[in-house]
Amino acid sequence: MALVEREPLALPTGAGTGVAIEPLGVLARPRTKDGWRSWVTTVDHKKIGIMYGAAALLFFLVGGFEAMLIRIQLAQPNGTVLSADLFNQVYTMHGVTMVFLVIMPMAAAFANYLLPLQVGARDVAFPRLNAFSFWLFLGGGVFFNSSWLLGGGAADCGWFCYAPNSGVAFSPTHGVDFYSVGLQLAGAASLIGAVNLIVTVLNMRAPGMTLFRMPVFTWMQLVVQFLLLFSMPVITVALFLLTFDRSFGANFFNVEQGADPLLWQHLFWIFGHPEVYILILPSFGIVSEIIPTMSRKPIYGYPFMVFSGIAIGFMGWGVWAHHMFASGIGPISVAAFSISTMFIAVPTGVKILNWMATMWGGKITFNTPMLFSAGVVAMFTIGGLSGVTHAVAPADTQQTDTYYIVAHFHYVLFGGALLGLFAGMYFWWPKVFGLMLNDRLGKVHFWIILVGFNLTFGPMHILGLQGMSRRIQTYQPTDGFTLWNRVASFGALVIAVAVLVFLYNIYSSWSSWKKAGRPNPGADPWDARSLEWSIPSPAPEHNFDFVPEIHAQDDFWHRKYGEDDKGRAVRIASTEDIVQKGDATDVHLPSPSFYPLILAAGLPIIGYGVIFNRFIAIPGLLLFLFGLFGWAFEPATEPGDHAEDGTHGGTGGDDHDAAALAAPGNEEAHVG
Amino acid sequence: MRRPTLADTLTAPAEGGHAAHHDPGHETNTGITNEKLGMWLFLGSECLLFGGLISTFLLYKKKLNTFPGFENTSIVKLGRNVFDIPFTSVSSFVLLMSSLTMVLAVSALTRDDQRRMRTWLLATVFLGATFLAGQVYEFTAFVKEGLGYTTNIFSSAFYTLTGFHGAHVLIGLVILMTMFARSLQGKLRARNAETLEIAGLYWHFVDVVWVVIFVVVYLIK
Numbered sequence: 046m047a048l049v050e051r052e053p054l055a056l057p058t059g060a061g062t063g064v065a066i067e068p069l070g071v072l073a074r075p076r077t078k079d080g081w082r083s084w085v086t087t088v089d090h091k092k093i094g095i096m097y098g099a100a101a102l103l104f105f106l107v108g109g110f111e112a113m114l115i116r117i118q119l120a121q122p123n124g125t126v127l128s129a130d131l132f133n134q135v136y137t138m139h140g141v142t143m144v145f146l147v148i149m150p151m152a153a154a155f156a157n158y159l160l161p162l163q164v165g166a167r168d169v170a171f172p173r174l175n176a177f178s179f180w181l182f183l184g185g186g187v188f189f190n191s192s193w194l195l196g197g198g199a200a201d202c203g204w205f206c207y208a209p210n211s212g213v214a215f216s217p218t219h220g221v222d223f224y225s226v227g228l229q230l231a232g233a234a235s236l237i238g239a240v241n242l243i244v245t246v247l248n249m250r251a252p253g254m255t256l257f258r259m260p261v262f263t264w265m266q267l268v269v270q271f272l273l274l275f276s277m278p279v280i281t282v283a284l285f286l287l288t289f290d291r292s293f294g295a296n297f298f299n300v301e302q303g304a305d306p307l308l309w310q311h312l313f314w315i316f317g318h319p320e321v322y323i324l325i326l327p328s329f330g331i332v333s334e335i336i337p338t339m340s341r342k343p344i345y346g347y348p349f350m351v352f353s354g355i356a357i358g359f360m361g362w363g364v365w366a367h368h369m370f371a372s373g374i375g376p377i378s379v380a381a382f383s384i385s386t387m388f389i390a391v392p393t394g395v396k397i398l399n400w401m402a403t404m405w406g407g408k409i410t411f412n413t414p415m416l417f418s419a420g421v422v423a424m425f426t427i428g429g430l431s432g433v434t435h436a437v438a439p440a441d442t443q444q445t446d447t448y449y450i451v452a453h454f455h456y457v458l459f460g461g462a463l464l465g466l467f468a469g470m471y472f473w474w475p476k477v478f479g480l481m482l483n484d485r486l487g488k489v490h491f492w493i494i495l496v497g498f499n500l501t502f503g504p505m506h507i508l509g510l511q512g513m514s515r516r517i518q519t520y521q522p523t524d525g526f527t528l529w530n531r532v533a534s535f536g537a538l539v540i541a542v543a544v545l546v547f548l549y550n551i552y553s554s555w556s557s558w559k560k561a562g563r564p565n566p567g568a569d570p571w572d573a574r575s576l577e578w579s580i581p582s583p584a585p586e587h588n589f590d591f592v593p594e595i596h597a598q599d600d601f602w603h604r605k606y607g608e609d610d611k612g613r614a615v616r617i618a619s620t621e622d623i624v625q626k627g628d629a630t631d632v633h634l635p636s637p638s639f640y641p642l643i644l645a646a647g648l649p650i651i652g653y654g655v656i657f658n659r660f661i662a663i664p665g666l667l668l669f670l671f672g673l674f675g676w677a678f679e680p681a682t683e684p685g686d687h688a689e690d691g692t693h694g695g696t697g698g699d700d701h702d703a704a705a706l707a708a709p710g711n712e713e714a715h716v717g
Numbered sequence: 718m719r720r721p722t723l724a725d726t727l728t729a730p731a732e733g734g735h736a737a738h739h740d741p742g743h744e745t746n747t748g749i750t751n752e753k754l755g756m757w758l759f760l761g762s763e764c765l766l767f768g769g770l771i772s773t774f775l776l777y778k779k780k781l782n783t784f785p786g787f788e789n790t791s792i793v794k795l796g797r798n799v800f801d802i803p804f805t806s807v808s809s810f811v812l813l814m815s816s817l818t819m820v821l822a823v824s825a826l827t828r829d830d831q832r833r834m835r836t837w838l839l840a841t842v843f844l845g846a847t848f849l850a851g852q853v854y855e856f857t858a859f860v861k862e863g864l865g866y867t868t869n870i871f872s873s874a875f876y877t878l879t880g881f882h883g884a885h886v887l888i889g890l891v892i893l894m895t896m897f898a899r900s901l902q903g904k905l906r907a908r909n910a911e912t913l914e915i916a917g918l919y920w921h922f923v924d925v926v927w928v929v930i931f932v933v934v935y936l937i938k
Contacts, residue, residue: 249751275761279768303780312773
């Protein structure tokens, strides 16, 4: 394409473009390209991903602080650090924060950043909705935590908040109201995000990127988004019923009126069990990217990896009542759910074996991401095995509500999900920020956290089998729980040190990178396999200069390596030659917008109105309606908007073959 | 007002703005536009929302009949006897007819027949509003007979289920009236027929859900 006349590019200051900008919405279109304003108005999936990650890390510190309080309280018999009431609030907030405000948004961070890159798209399907999802999640999280200050006490009913404990009679502060409304907001954010990401993956794949050429990470995230799509409305119903009970005097959980408390349990766990897979599958996806890269082998049994993920997604709907074996649901239900729970271990086991088979015979590099991935495989196996013991209903009735359960779900959620997310952070840090995290400090981080984690949660198996109940505020010296509680509390301290090492690593890697003159790690520092490594680091605003054409699974790898006659990989092209330059200038991108933030800001205010005073809801409602209509009448893309990256002078971007660029979608539909 | 969709703008980098005028749906992998696929997914999610509410209602309808001390009390009778089946049948019929007029509106728009499209759109709004007015009348009548929101588990479940449906109808009405306003501005043309079609998808879903609710709540004894 020659240098045809183009509209001049919008300058960073927003001034002097020469094009009259007609604000089609009520508010002028935000023009800033850097500074904090560019972050609050951004619709770029990469910036939104980074914000998800930053918010999740922040909430991780909050939830971790709450965990430390619990362990300090339980470090010795007759602990006096927390009162019984405060203890209830702290463990509830710890659980809800870690599940809904740490692991889910951290997984959403990876999904947002990586899914469009891995399928070869320029953004998600609905960029403004994507921004709205983030702000709504953040609003929900802040709203929920504001109960410490405004609620007269935080929620104190445990993360699953069983009725009738959650009723006004047993939980008279506003804590539970903040729980129900806050989760409602965060849940709506997840639901909208799920629609967005599913459409992105199904509709916006690059030519040749068939469903069964997608990276395993993309597949696992797709399964997660479907689980979110169908499980979020169920918790939405449950939370609405709870809110209506507490705020409007409905009778859903009013036992005196003949209400059935099991209704809450069923609704919660029909959501809650798919939620377990929502938490772990992103981590499985991350590990499935790192292990092949660091073993320099393709993933072993790709179809099995994909189908076992799908199988987990389906079977995850048929096991919820194993959380309720002690609730009196009847022998037939118990037997049925017991069997289905044992079955769901099969696809999970397939994954474990496939990861090990991928490593088998590979040239493994044990750097930080790989160590964390191997940690996931090992720790999740322990957690999975203790999970199978829960499937045995007679044993489970002994384990229910003991520390054995606490040990189990921390092995899968900490040892599985969180370690996997750490692995992902070390792996994709250079792609996201253009600098490597220090590998030596990373290894220190890994070993300390691995030791601390096992010290903390390993002894809980024993405590549980000794009969220590979860959620008790303290215990007596004569109970015999002292030793292992001491060990667990010491372990928690070790975990805290590991987290500090991680934070220090972020800081020191950044500052030494700055001192060294900001060296670029290159597009492909790990010699990796998927599309996001074929573009510069950090990923340019427009992602791809031209939409890549995909010919195989691990297409990027196959463009780098061929095979000799013995089947060994040999380089056929240097990475520098095949990665994109990131200098396209004529790319239309969705324009930034104020409305997602405005719309999302209205909802928590309405939430406060529901809890305290209906009049508070009015400004929230007005803000919401203003955002809604402003949004609806503002076009997604302003006619004059282009990407800002690269040189503007006519080098680069212009000499690509116009025909290749003009073949955006697909002549044929590539549906799996 | 055919806003350029993302599929238009994002996948056709070198073509400048021309891509915005392509056939909708042509560029996506599934052949369905992003907006329509998104609506289908959202409606799939909505199925579980109403599924949860309907299950709750069924549970508490049964529960109230068997709860010790509550059998054959006036409260149970109240729940059973307040329903005015002929009245609700008529308003259900009205709502179902609004699906027909919605289809006719979309069909008129694909032919760019603005006059008919507006007529049918207004008819849809009118029918939907009639249904909603019927629901308001029904609720008021029930409350007057002593079946308030907080009266018992049955009434809480009943008002919540039908109220959620009513809220969905209301949101649908707002969407349809916005569409009507856009057409008056001359911004709803044949090439954005899909926008109206997607609004129609939502509207039909709300109608179909009502069929289920009507059967479950009013007809099954």
